Amino acid sequence: MEDTKKLKEKLAHYEKENEDLKLKVEELTDFFENASMPLHWVDGEGIIIWANQAELDALGYAKEEYIGFPISNFHADQEVIQDILTRLTNNETLLDYSAKLQCKDGSIKHVLINSNVLRKNGKFVHTRCFTRDITEKIREDQRKSDFVSLVSHELKTPLTTISSYSQLLMKNTKKDEGINFQAATKIQAQAKKMTAMIHDFLNLARVEEGQIRLNEETFELYPLVEEITGDARILDTKHKVRLIDCEAVTLFADREKIGQVLMNLLSNAIKYSPMGGTITIGCRKQPGKVNIYVSDEGLGISKTDQKRLFERFYRVTNDKVKTIGGFGIGLYLVAEILRQHNSQIQVYSQEDEGSTFHFDLEMVISNKTTTFRF
Known part of the structure; x- marks a missing residue:
């Protein structure tokens, strides 16, 4: 029971x-x-x-x-x-x-x-x-990309004309004529600066669409660096720009895009060194590769900001830099372009002591490219 x-x-x-x-x-x-x-x-x-x-x-x-x-x-x-x-x-x-x-x-x-x-x-x-x-986000991104491409295309035509006329003025004006030659030179440099900005926007659109392409060729680094620093010296009189040991460096890469990388790094070095000082573009040659660096004596970057520095549209927002303009795409594009070259941008910086941005690229030796992997 x-x-x-x-x-x-x-x-x-x-x-x-x-x-x-x-x-x-x-x-x-x-x-x-x-x-x-x-x-x-x-x-x-x-x-x-x-x-x-x-x-x-x-x-x-x-x-x-x-x-x-x-x-x-x-x-x-x-x-x-x-x-x-x-x-x-x-x-x-x-x-x-x-x-x-x-x-x-x-x-x-x-x-x-x-x-x-x-x-x-x-x-x-x-x-x-x-x-x-995420349909609406995709459409919005496409609208932004189309807008950037359209505006960039429309701006390139008048800039090409301005650049052509400034070159003609420089050719027909003697260097010793003073103000006329200097004005034509500055117009030419500003036109190149605007063209570089347009390339940044176009590259941003292409990166987002996964359509960035490299046109690789063999070229000497030193003439490219001289060209970029020459334009910077015309526009900027506060800073001394020096080159260190970049002669006899031959690369197999996209010359135009590596030029954009160096221009972005040099422009940032100038912007974030408001008191002037020396900016250095240098090369450290190693077996099969070269380490290229851009150093300044400017404001420096905090450890916190360094972690997000290469994100799209990220900008440092402290009081020291609030008056410095920019869109927050330059370093993002630098990182993407170098990634396409199997490289990586790195930064060393201390606040109030300046910054050094550097990256490695393969060097061409005896017409053969040696491979370097991170």
Whole structure:
């Protein structure tokens, strides 16, 4: 009799636990069903086995038009969906994976997918996918890119004309005629400065689109450095610019983009050394490579700011530099251009003691390029 009583008590306990578990499952199901973030599950064959209402609403499908169909039916890029399925069946977790989904009305949604895999006894059960719509951000970025490209193109035409006329004036004006030659020289230097800024904006647009390309060639570094420092000396009389040991350095790289790197570093050295001083562009030659550096005696950079210095649009905002203009793209582009050259920009700086930016490039020796890896 006592055993029967205990069995009944256990049975009642298990029934209560079972009801509690059912309630929790119902609550969890209701949570997922009504979640504001689009969710869907996909089995090992790539078939959608469940989707919440937010997912259906986002793409415009009814349940019977979406659940039970291959996920590939709703992806605009078949190579991407195949890559996703391969990764997931290999038990990889997707974090902010970029994809394009096809809506019922024919429009395309750009999304970031976060997904992981549910396995039971080591066997694949299904994936759980969360999608975040970034369509408007993609469109906004494209509008910005198109605007930058358009404005940059429109500015290049008059600047080319200004540069041509200034060169003509310099050619027809003797150096000893004073103000006329100096004015023409300054016009030419300012036109080059504006052209460099335009190149920065264009390169920014190309970097964001993943379309930056290198036109590599063999060239001597010293003439390029002389050209850049010559323009700087015309525009700036506060600073002394000196070159150290950059002769006999031959590179195989994109000459124009390496010029943009050096121009950005030199311009920053001038801007952030408001009291003047010496700016040095130097080279340290090593076996198979050269370390190129730009040093100044300016304001320096705090350790905190150094960590974010090469982020897009990041600018130091302390009281010492609040009057110094800029867009915060120069060093970002420097980092990207050097990354394309398998190199890396580095900085050493102490506040109130100046800064040194430096990077390595391969040198051409006996018409052969030696490879250096970080």
